[in-house]
Amino acid sequence: MHLKHLCNSGSAFLLLSYFALILFTPASEERDLISPGPRLDIRGWTVHVDKPLNDSPKLRDEVLRLLNQKLWEVEEWLPSAAVQRLKKVNLWMRLNEPSAPGGVYHPSRTWLLENERPPEMAGGIEFGNAKNFLSWARQQPSMVLHELAHAWHHQVLGYEYAPAKTAYQRARESGNYADVLYVMGGKKSAYALNNVQEFFAELSEAYWGTNDFFPFVRAELLVHDAESALMIQNAWTLSAGSRAPSKPGS
Structure with missing residues (x-):
């Protein structure tokens, strides 16, 4: 039987529509969907x-x-x-x-x-x-703290938090983070130099926990970059209620 005869029935039309949907659905609609768990x-x-x-x-x-x-x-x-x-x-x-x-x-x-x-x-x-x-x-023992530091920076301080931006710019210009020890050996440009968000998160690791780039811990940070250490201390003791939290999605 020819296809045009099949199309005369409603069920056949639905079948053809289904095949067309499969053939012409853009790949971009294949989304990363989280399978629900506990x-x-x-x-x-x-x-x-x-x-x-x-x-x-x-x-x-x-x-x-x-x-x-x-x-x-x-x-x-x-x-x-x-x-x-x-x-x-x-x-x-x-x-x-x-x-x-x-x-x-x-x-x-x-x-x-x-x-x-x-x-x-x-x-x-x-x-x-x-x-x-x-x-x-x-090698990244404070990685959970690192991601929580990003949340604090965004939701409590705001990405325009001036003390962090000033400290980051000063660190870039000083060259003090351009060639530092790495936990797996050798020297690298500090991950903190990527942007102000990573600068805040990496130095939060060093101040409160252990970073995988020098300065690794608070005592080293205080000697290496005392002004940024003070910025981190002040940023984390800022009252969480002193700024309206940012709304995700902006």
Whole structure:
């Protein structure tokens, strides 16, 4: 039977419409969708575990044990008012999202939509690869703090926070971060030089925890860049209620 005869029936028309939809749906509509898994409370943080990770119980349990340890460290290190504010930041733990091999703070719902990422992660932190989360923690022991520092910078201080911008510009001009020791050996340009957001997060690691680039810890930061150390101290003791939080998605 010829195709034109099939088209005379309503069911055949629906069938053809279905095939056309398959053939002509743009690839861009293939979105990164989070398979829903459990939503947990870990030390007061809301933690979303995607289904693929939840279906790998041994790996999931290792990841959650390490996350619990890292959040305990944050509670021990940071001022209590800052910790309470940061507990409003949701965490997303995923098995293997190729676009997020490490940790990433998502400030913008608009960016997530434009890049076909789950918009519900706006204002939250995604750790996209469970195995990397476990292995990278060895050389980046303060990586959870690092991402929470991005959230603090965006939601509490604001990216236009002048003391951070001034300290970053001074650091770039001084050359003091251009060739520094790296935890895995040798010297590199400090990751802090990438932009003011990374500068704030990296120095927060050094001031409160342990960074993977020199200055590694607070005592070294105080000698290497005392003005930036003071900026970090003041930024984290700023009352979380002194500025209206930024709305994710701008």
